[in-house]
Amino acid sequence: MTRSQLQETIERHFAAGSAALGDPSAMTAFLALRAALECGEVRAASPDPGSPAGWRVNAWVKQGILLGFRLGVLEEMLAGGLSFVDKGTYPVRHFSAADGVRLVPGGSAVRAGSYVARGVVCMPPMYINAGAYVDEGAMVDSHALVGSCAQIGKRVHLSAGAQIGGVLEPVNATPVIVEDDVLVGGNCGVYEGTVVRKGAVLAAGTILTRGTPVFDLVNGSILRSTEDLPLIVPENAVVVPGSRPIAKSKGHEQSREWGLSLYAPVIVKYRDGKTDLSTALEELLR
Numbered sequence: 161m162t163r164s165q166l167q168e169t170i171e172r173h174f175a176a177g178s179a180a181l182g183d184p185s186a187m188t189a190f191l192a193l194r195a196a197l198e199c200g201e202v203r204a205a206s207p208d209p210g211s212p213a214g215w216r217v218n219a220w221v222k223q224g225i226l227l228g229f230r231l232g233v234l235e236e237m238l239a240g241g242l243s244f245v246d247k248g249t250y251p252v253r254h255f256s257a258a259d260g261v262r263l264v265p266g267g268s269a270v271r272a273g274s275y276v277a278r279g280v281v282c283m284p285p286m287y288i289n290a291g292a293y294v295d296e297g298a299m300v301d302s303h304a305l306v307g308s309c310a311q312i313g314k315r316v317h318l319s320a321g322a323q324i325g326g327v328l329e330p331v332n333a334t335p336v337i338v339e340d341d342v343l344v345g346g347n348c349g350v351y352e353g354t355v356v357r358k359g360a361v362l363a364a365g366t367i368l369t370r371g372t373p374v375f376d377l378v379n380g381s382i383l384r385s386t387e388d389l390p391l392i393v394p395e396n397a398v399v400v401p402g403s404r405p406i407a408k409s410k411g412h413e414q415s416r417e418w419g420l421s422l423y424a425p426v427i428v429k430y431r432d433g434k435t436d437l438s439t440a441l442e443e444l445l446r
């Protein structure tokens with residue numbers, strides 16, 4: 161099946177709703193998509209310099225991933241002495257030494273339909289969900305989550321406890337995108353289609369969502385998502401968690417009286433030699 165035939169078949173079965181259930185051609189198309197996702201041939205979002213966010217959402221791929229959930233029935237899955245129950249269309253992926261991925265034992269799982277490139281290191285426990293794309297040399301540290309359809313670039317470091325949210329629906333919504341050479345610090349959360357451009361650094365504890373304004377101290381500007389664009393963290397920005405006074409609201413006076421403030425991520429600088437030193441990774445661990 162060519163790429164365009166696969167796309168057309170997926171779109172047709174997705175549009176058919178429950179009529180796709182029990183149709184062998186729907187399952188064949190889903191399995192072809194899943195295989196293509198796992199070897200990185202198709203992605204939920206692809207780089208596209210011509211689009212405003214720099215990435216194009218491949219809605220049909222997300223439709224295909226959703227189709228897999230619709231077609232799957234609960235199955236018992238045995239793993240050693242343990243047992244699990246999940247949709248049969250999304251079992252746990254199996255790796256061999258030839259895949260070149262280090263998957264350290266202990267409570268980690270990589271779901272079928274995700275792409276994990278050679279040289280990726282997965283420290284337990286961590287989870288990579290369906291449709292995610294994790295590129296060469298990335299590190300997914302302990303307690304990190306790579307949510308469905310998230311796109312993780314080359315040499316990205318997802319530190320311990322980092323949560324990269326999944327964006328499967330609506331199908332035309334941009335998934336979370338973390339471009340090459342980004343450091344996502346410990347306990348960060350990146351959600352709702354946020355795009356983190358190349359080389360940016362999110363200090364430990366930074367949380368980014370569609371509704372979070374980011375204050376750029378260097379350029380004296382405030383970055384926000386718009387109706388058409390997600391929140392975009394600029395290339396090489398160093399973002400740290402900060403706070404700001406509450407500017408306007410009914411309880412404005414009380415907020416002052418009670419000393420309240422709101423969480424505010426702040427770009428304190430753009431990456432320099434010191435940042436490179438602070439974020440240098442333990443190459444030996446890889």
Ligand SMILES: CC(C)(COP(=O)(O)OP(=O)(O)OC[C@H]1O[C@@H](n2cnc3c(N)ncnc32)[C@H](O)[C@@H]1OP(=O)(O)O)[C@@H](O)C(=O)NCCC(=O)NCCS
Pocket residue numbers: 301319320344345346347361362363364398399400401428429432434435436438439
């Ligand atoms: C962001 C980080 C990389 C530091 O980068 P850096 O380029 O060395 O930053 P600098 O030390 O030059 O700091 C620049 C400014 O930001 C402030 N700053 C730095 N890190 C900060 C943080 N985490 N929170 C709040 N402010 C911070 C500094 O105080 C400085 O401001 P000042 O000049 O007013 O004092 C580091 O703080 C960090 O968060 N590293 C990730 C740690 C982590 O999660 N490791 C995971 C291992 S699993």
